Amino acid sequence: MALSKVRTNLGVVLVVAVVIATLASCSSDKAKQAGHPSYVTSGQFTTAHPNMSDTLKDYFDVYPTHVQQPIAFTHKMHLEHGMQCTDCHKGVAEGPDATIPNVQLCMTCHQVIATDKPEIKKVAAYQKEGEEIPWRRVNWFYQSAHVKFYHSPHIRAGIDCAACHGDMRQETTAVRKAGLDMGFCLNCHKKYKAPTDCMTCHY
Ligand code: HEC
Ligand code: HEC
Ligand code: HEC
């Protein structure tokens, strides 16, 4: 692919990515679970590079690490109460997508738990309106990188979530860990003798 297109096309790519992410979440809705939340990529980032050379050098770092979410969700608190990752990210062992739980799942507990808290009132308001919480994606790849990623082979191989996402017991909302890039994937694939040919991860 023409590298010169990288910077000029980021805007277009992002719009496409958002459309595709939306379509993908719609289709996985029907396939997997009704009411999967609207789940789109962040529209707010800037390459902020003065020239093409810097853009290329930093190419793998242009993803925003912190994403402003509609609810101040806390991984730490839920994990301290003994919940498992798969209680909420149900697709992680089977499908390509780990998935984000729908507001119905939140409300099975928050119908009665912490109902007086402002953030929980917001959650309840989404449910009342019949809307999903518009969570924004934290981990994703530009469409132009043509990366395919599946969770399931990693989970089957016994790789811990923390290897790629860090220790979520310390997190409120998720942050993207630096360096979720090709070198990171390849180093580990070499270590575990997992496939390293280009078509393993690209389409
Ligand atoms: C299995 C039950 C359960 C489910 C499901 C659940 N929660 Fe919670 N949540 C809790 C418990 C328990 C607490 C801690 C309450 C406390 O100690 O005050 C909590 C705390 C919170 C808090 C912090 C409240 C505060 O300000 O102190 C937020 C925000 C929250 N949950 C949002 C969510 C969202 C969003 C979902 C769905 C994605 C969800 N929860 C699903 C049990 C649950
Ligand atoms: C080998 C690295 C790796 C491991 C291990 C891993 N993830 Fe991920 N995860 C990723 C990558 C890369 C993405 C972005 C995928 C994409 O955009 O296609 C992602 C995306 C996600 C997402 C958001 C998108 C989605 O798929 O719904 C969630 C939620 C998630 N991971 C949860 C988990 C949980 C829970 C575990 C452990 C059970 C886990 N991940 C283990 C690398 C990993
Ligand atoms: C109570 C439900 C709940 C539990 C339990 C939970 N999560 Fe999450 N997770 C969420 C919600 C809601 C979001 C969306 C908000 C955010 O980005 O933090 C999320 C987001 C994420 C993301 C970022 C998704 C993206 O857009 O890339 C990752 C990665 C993730 N969780 C990993 C984990 C791991 C690993 C565990 C277990 C150690 C875990 N989660 C346990 C509800 C949960």
Ligand code: HEC
């Ligand atoms: C911490 C180690 C680790 C990291 C990091 C990692 N992988 Fe993997 N990956 C593995 C292991 C182990 C397997 C399983 C190989 C097997 O089943 O033989 C695997 C399998 C896969 C497969 C399925 C291969 C096949 O055809 O069987 C794909 C696709 C894949 N990884 C893509 C990625 C991508 C993309 C990234 C970076 C975002 C990544 N992996 C990061 C360890 C890792």
Ligand code: HEC
């Ligand atoms: C283990 C998974 C994996 C393998 C194997 C792999 N890649 Fe990648 N590749 C990635 C990931 C992840 C990215 C980063 C995407 C990003 O950060 O935007 C990437 C990025 C790239 C990019 C930059 C794409 C862009 O956005 O412009 C090129 C070019 C590329 N890979 C080529 C290759 C070639 C050629 C091979 C075979 C020699 C290969 N890759 C093998 C995972 C892999």
